[in-house]
Amino acid sequence: MTFALGALVLSVSMGALSYFTTRHFLVSDQENQAVHDAFVNATFVSQRVRDGTKIIPVLTDADKGTPHSHSLLDRRGIWYERSFSVTQRAIPSSLRVLVSRGTPASQTYTYKGTPQIAVGVPIPHAVYYEVFNLSDLAHTLRVLALALFAAGVITTVFGAALGRWASGRSLRPLTGVSRAAVAIAGGELGTRLVATAGDPDLAALSLSFNRMVDQLQERIEREARFTSDVSHELRSPLTTLAASLGVLEAQSDSLAPSGRRALELLTADVRRFQRMVGDLLEISRSDTGSADVSLEEVDPGELVRRAVLAAHRSLPVGTPPPPVEVDPAVSGTRLWVDKRRFERVMSNLLENASLYGGGATAVRVELGTPFDGHPRAVRVTVEDSGPGLPPTERARVFERFYRGHAAFKRGAGTGTGLGLALVAEHVRLHGGRVWADEAAGGGARFSIELPGDLSDADDDEWLAHGNSAP
Numbered sequence: 001m002t003f004a005l006g007a008l009v010l011s012v013s014m015g016a017l018s019y020f021t022t023r024h025f026l027v028s029d030q031e032n033q034a035v036h037d038a039f040v041n042a043t044f045v046s047q048r049v050r051d052g053t054k055i056i057p058v059l060t061d062a063d064k065g066t067p068h069s070h071s072l073l074d075r076r077g078i079w080y081e082r083s084f085s086v087t088q089r090a091i092p093s094s095l096r097v098l099v100s101r102g103t104p105a106s107q108t109y110t111y112k113g114t115p116q117i118a119v120g121v122p123i124p125h126a127v128y129y130e131v132f133n134l135s136d137l138a139h140t141l142r143v144l145a146l147a148l149f150a151a152g153v154i155t156t157v158f159g160a161a162l163g164r165w166a167s168g169r170s171l172r173p174l175t176g177v178s179r180a181a182v183a184i185a186g187g188e189l190g191t192r193l194v195a196t197a198g199d200p201d202l203a204a205l206s207l208s209f210n211r212m213v214d215q216l217q218e219r220i221e222r223e224a225r226f227t228s229d230v231s232h233e234l235r236s237p238l239t240t241l242a243a244s245l246g247v248l249e250a251q252s253d254s255l256a257p258s259g260r261r262a263l264e265l266l267t268a269d270v271r272r273f274q275r276m277v278g279d280l281l282e283i284s285r286s287d288t289g290s291a292d293v294s295l296e297e298v299d300p301g302e303l304v305r306r307a308v309l310a311a312h313r314s315l316p317v318g319t320p321p322p323p324v325e326v327d328p329a330v331s332g333t334r335l336w337v338d339k340r341r342f343e344r345v346m347s348n349l350l351e352n353a354s355l356y357g358g359g360a361t362a363v364r365v366e367l368g369t370p371f372d373g374h375p376r377a378v379r380v381t382v383e384d385s386g387p388g389l390p391p392t393e394r395a396r397v398f399e400r401f402y403r404g405h406a407a408f409k410r411g412a413g414t415g416t417g418l419g420l421a422l423v424a425e426h427v428r429l430h431g432g433r434v435w436a437d438e439a440a441g442g443g444a445r446f447s448i449e450l451p452g453d454l455s456d457a458d459d460d461e462w463l464a465h466g467n468s469a470p
Ligand SMILES: Nc1ncnc2c1ncn2[C@@H]1O[C@H](COP(=O)(O)OP(=O)(O)OP(=O)(O)O)[C@@H](O)[C@H]1O
Pocket: 348, 352, 353, 356, 357, 384, 386, 387, 388, 389, 397, 402, 403, 404, 405, 406, 407, 408, 414, 415, 416, 417, 418, 419, 420, 421, 444
């Protein structure tokens, strides 16, 4: 914009300057020439005109040397005009008044749309006028204005193009940096800038950027490895602890009531600890990129029904299984899913619904909005009729160790706040997305969307419809 504006201002000022200078020069040149010619012709006429001379032939003779002019003679109020088109009316009255006082004068003006110069020269007993047609000059000036205008337009367009090219060229490295930063923020820690040869500033920028990302990656991986190692190291003593507690539990009848109570508390806490370590290990594996995902082709409805049944088994006894509603539109969709991980997802969601929302009221399987270039998406929602999630908590509940309002209402000590973080991790490993909002009845609603393909039967139909998802 600045380049274009600069070019515009420059071309307008240069154009205007050239136009007015040239016009001034051409007009004054023309005027001088006209005055000179008129004086020569006036002398010629004054020498030839005597009483009784035929005047018109003299005027015609005078005009022979100046093709674009017409001579007129005012001889004591009698006008001699050589042409019908240029008569006494073509001479401005102001000029006539001036010349009638005995002074030669000239005037530039427009008569009947034609620019002209009239020169009046008093001669003995008469006034000689000569009218010069300036159409040629006007035409030249019009062509000049047009040429300058075209040059101005071309300069402005060229300025804009140059500005675009120059700013694009100077910003290109920044576009690369910003693209790399977005990729790194999205988890692609292996992204690096390619150092371009020939630009030392850019090479230094790429070098320091890449060094920063190296350090960042190293640090993130070190931390993830540390968590993974710690969880791993904790697993063996915890297994021993749990096994020993099992032995003690088998002999709990021989313990005093206070000892039994202590044993119960210890067992509950060790189980919680074991679960937390298991969850941590799972999360840190996916952080270090060592998570093994074994995908199988599944039917969405069948997958969810089985996962809900399996998850239901781990819920407290007496909790009724939630109804699973499968939209028939989903049946033509093929999903690739790690069943174990999907069961963990469902069991975490159902467990939360049972703990904080009085039990899941519905599990729905329907078509979602396709994303990431997949032709289809399957959405699984788990709803409850509990107090729901306050809007400020809806994104935060997926953070690690985040426990919300509902958890503290029930009394601290049960969960660890890793359940939904693990759900998010499992869904991410499937290339899907997960979010929380409000169910129609005011309870919490958790939605998962997994990318899917069309099953073979629907494939042809989809292709026939120009690759747009139905
Ligand atoms: N259905 C729900 N209704 C209301 N709040 C919920 C619901 N599900 C989760 N939450 C809130 O989200 C928080 C995080 O849930 P998350 O499952 O990650 O952890 P947790 O249940 O507290 O512990 P963990 O699952 O690791 O044992 C919970 O502490 C709770 O406050």
